[in-house]
Amino acid sequence: MSKNLVIVESPAKAKTIEKFLGENYTVKSCYGHIRDLAKGDDAIDIKNDFLPHYEVSDDKKAVVAELIKLSKAAETVWLASDEDREGEAISWHLSEVLGLDIKKTKRIVFHEITKPAILKAVENPRLIDKNLVDAQQARRVLDRLVGFELSPVLWKKVRPSLSAGRVQSVAVKLIVEREREINHFNSSSAFKITAKFNVGGKQMDAELPKRFDTEAEAMAFLEKCKNATFNIKNLEVKPAEKSPAAPFTTSTLQQEASRKLGFGVTATMSVAQKLYEHGFITYMRTDSVNLSETAIQNAKENILNNYGERYSSPKKYTTKSDSAQEAHEAIRPTYFEKQEIDGTAQEKRLYDLIWKRAIASQMSKAQIERTLATVSISTMAETFTATGEVLKFDGFLKVYLESTDDESDDENSKMLPPLKVGEVLNLINIDATERFSRPAPRYTEASLVKKLEELGIGRPSTYAPTIGTVQKRGYVVKEDREGKERNFTVLFFENNTISRAVKNEKYGSEKSKLFPSDIGMVVTDFLAKHFENIMDYGFTASVEEEFDKIARGQLVWNKMISKFYTPFHKEVTDTSANAERQNAERSLGIDPESKKPVIVKVGKYGPYAQIGENADDTNTEKPRYASLRSNQLIETITLEEAIDLFKLPRVIGLYEEKEMKAAIGRFGPYIVHNSVFTTIPKTDDVFSITSERAIELIEEKRLKDANKLIKVFVEDENLKLLNGRWGPYLAYGKDNYKLPKGSDANTLTFDDCIKLVKIPSSDSKAAANKKVAKKVAVKKVAAKKVALKKAAAKKKK
């Protein structure tokens, strides 16, 4: 048995550190927090100075049991959790739960996982910082109080099972506000003038700095260009520099992986987790841009070897954000000399991105020469300008350039042809194109993370899960949306004649963007009305200031909580007692056909439209109902759009003596015939699809279904081999089973297959299934216990 037990948070870290410390040390992981507030509503004893009641979580029982055993046997226990608020609390919980003797317990911290850093940490142990722990307790208790008092108000006033919290409610609010901003946006158009010149056989593009608000003004300008001559009036050459971006934090990694690789934030984190476990990169949940001395040195050597001295520019980056807690390094390759790794395609691509970003951060600035040419027009005072860029020295651009969220396309970093002042230019043509102003873009998962980070809301470990939560609650959907079409005017000037054309463009199409749902809007409005304080974008920042005071020992944690809770709880009770139910009902007007009112509202199954009043004593006629489509909102749907919803289901015609009906379901437009459903593809319109086309689609589907079936077993018809989206699989009744790797679906016998279904013995899947069953059983028991407790409590009263 080892004399020393070192406890860190992550198992991958434990493995590395164990190698540095030698045989007298056992390094174990506690897998993050081992204890949390108890599950129910009684975890905080409010009357007793907010005394928290902690419990070891079910999935940590085994870990804790092992750590207790090892710590009893060890001479010294080293608590080496991260050096931030949460890490300090983890160490404190460990010392409490393991019953550690202060004389044999040492708290150590390090910021980089290298042998010298670890050894230095071991030589400089300290005690647990109780102030920092208290700051964490305050954070934890505040979040529980906010979440568990606000959510029940929503259950009562809006709909059951909803949730609210310090982080998620603000995330939804950002999306709701952005959506309204876009809906209220008044797009204006202006005419942008561009000219093309021929300079010694090369084309040069120039632009008029001014835009014209009306077509008439643009036309007047072009008229004046007739018979004009064009000269280079002025040339201005300016040097410029571009600096590399800092190495990745969790948030910037999520943004770049989204922009450059199209990964969602969850995918980015799970791929990064794999890279970390393989030892390819440093820890992926961090808000620090700091690189260790050894890393900077290692990067420098790599740059000198690969690119030469001119490209090397070692530097330290510092984190601007106040909320940063600097427990880790930035995300970087563990070894810069490893430029490529083995792994899946996704792992390779993400690693490549991380490697390039980190290397580039240690490289020289790029040197650029910008040229601004002014072109005079002989018939008027206006001038065209042409800009060009020449890269004098590429520096870090040799490996990496950061992308932006800005979709604007007028970044023209073209080179200009050689020019002289006074030179006469040959005009090719001029066009005046109508351009429309654009509202702020909708959030992607990654750009929402960026915004939350700017506001200091949420932490690296919670960005991705938070985005998941607001979608799971139905407040927000991530979707693609088709754009709309609009006409724009182009005036074209060539050979002294002007022509006019009206062109058509698509605009506002969205890919993987976040949209609020009706319920997301209702909840946001309700919370903003009654809990302004919590919904304020500065709320987190202001409580963070107080947590910092607690950490510095200038404020007592339960005093701070009490000061917050008294007015907050009063608002909760008042709202719960007095506030009206919040609904999103809206009357759209009168249906011209039936002359009955049309309303839209949120019901049990989501938003729907209704024609006619509910039946009562005087009115026995039932109203008609239709669900709203996923891209329609109660707030913005028009009367016409609502009436259109009632045109479905629509009978298209007869086929094989049975009716074909078209309608829109949960998964989009479909045709139903003989109770078989066929999806209508995007290229067809559900309102106008013909019976010929419908029959074509039905036949296509029949063919596909016939190919889907590989084999039905005569021994048991429930057992089928099928072709699916991911290749062949096995189906037994309603359940599906994966085929073992390397098996050929065509040669599998009944015995082979029934074995997979009935006795999935020995392999890992069986064990996994058993575990799941066990977990469910445990949950059931726990639920029963809660029920019993509650019953008992009621009896007492």
Place this chain on the structure above:
DNA sequence: CAGTGAGCGAGCTTCCGCTTGACTT
């Protein structure tokens, strides 16, 4: 899955942050 929207009521839902597995039609 392919639509639904009466009304009652028991029992339940819910937070944020720290970790990794185990799960994938």
